Amino acid sequence: MPELPEVEITLRKLRPALVGRSVSALDTSANSYFFVTPPNVLKRGVEGRRAVDLVRRGKYLVLLLDDGRRLLLHLGMTGQLFVAGEGSVELLPTTGRGTLKPSQQQRFSPDKHTHLVFRLTGDGGDVYFRDPRKFGKVQLLGPRQPCERLDKLGPDALGVTAEHLRAAARGRRGAVKGLLLNQAVLAGVGNIYADEALFLARIRPGRAAGRVTRAEHEALAQALRSVLQRSIETGGSSISDYVHPDGQRGSYQLGRMVYARAGEPCSQCGATIAHRTVAQRSSHYCPSCQR
Ligand SMILES: [Zn+2]
Missing domain, CATH: 3.20.190.10 (MutM-like, N-terminal)
Structure with missing residues (x-):
């Protein structure tokens, strides 16, 4: 998609x-x-x-x-x-x-x-x-x-700030992942980039949005901008399996860290990537790196 x-x-x-x-x-x-x-x-x-x-x-x-x-x-x-x-x-x-x-x-x-x-x-x-x-x-x-x-669209995810995320999350009991996928809060984030950004920010997808800390919001905003930007720069290759028209892969091979990698070892700690449904969406995370 x-x-x-x-x-x-x-x-x-x-x-x-x-x-x-x-x-x-x-x-x-x-x-x-x-x-x-x-x-x-x-x-x-x-x-x-x-x-x-x-x-x-x-x-x-x-x-x-x-x-x-x-x-x-x-x-x-x-x-x-x-x-x-x-x-x-x-x-x-x-x-x-x-x-x-x-x-x-x-x-x-x-x-x-x-x-x-x-x-x-x-x-x-x-x-x-x-x-x-x-x-x-x-x-x-x-x-x-x-x-x-x-x-109804919220601000564009490419320019998301920690302040915006924090204001949107305040007092919310629903999962932080649900908040990221809500297009009225943030326009443009889908399942793959939500999982990848939450991994980089070391936050579990199912954590209550209101319980994400100020420092974690900084990390999450940074992670969202970075995974999206990197994917654009590499023609989508880092996340979405994009192949350039000449058949060459993009030069930057970040690869997916957690998305669709359930059962495989975490590249950071070796723990097994877990999989569960959060906010009605299939979600992937490292139970050891993410809290
Ligand atoms: Zn890990």
Whole structure:
């Protein structure tokens, strides 16, 4: 499942391909739950418009159009947004069948899973949104139209501070991991990065959020920024098994410390990595390093 780093990498690849170009045509698949805005309304609203900017809000991408409208894009479980002739992010192997590797994206032509094709003016390839399981979303918003999906989001996880975490955790009895996954508290953290950051900060996922100390909040904020940043810099390779389009792994091989490593020895102390359900999510931690 695409998390913040994958969405950020997608943003960096797509922005130069989209911004400043106009949409001469928008091809869509048949109406389905993928479309929050129906395909015909979408086509009318987007065709002929120029893309002014592309930004990320948590795990959402927002394409700003020259008439002030915004196109909201969410990758869901298996969504892939990429430029024709180029490869973008490789998703986790667990994401399921039907997702394309970066090498397959490079020689791709639209198939039945391609829900949007942005035909663009000027130099460069068209842009595809492909999603075999259709948990992705597309929605066209007016300039000032409220959008619950965006409006409820907390500050972006890439810039999280200890003060923010501490304020959010105060008096909370629920698990600290649940707090990290709450998009209204912090936008962009998913299961993998929550587990990895909690390991680095030496905090058990199930600890009551309100019982995390000031020093631990410092360590946790630092750990979150660091795992996310490192994953972006290495093209996702450190955490999410991303392989670069040429098949090479990223140079920085941090690897997963705890996520999906239950039963294996902890790289720091040798204790067996444990696994339990916290905040309704599968969680991994070292019972010796984390308290
Ligand atoms: Zn350990």
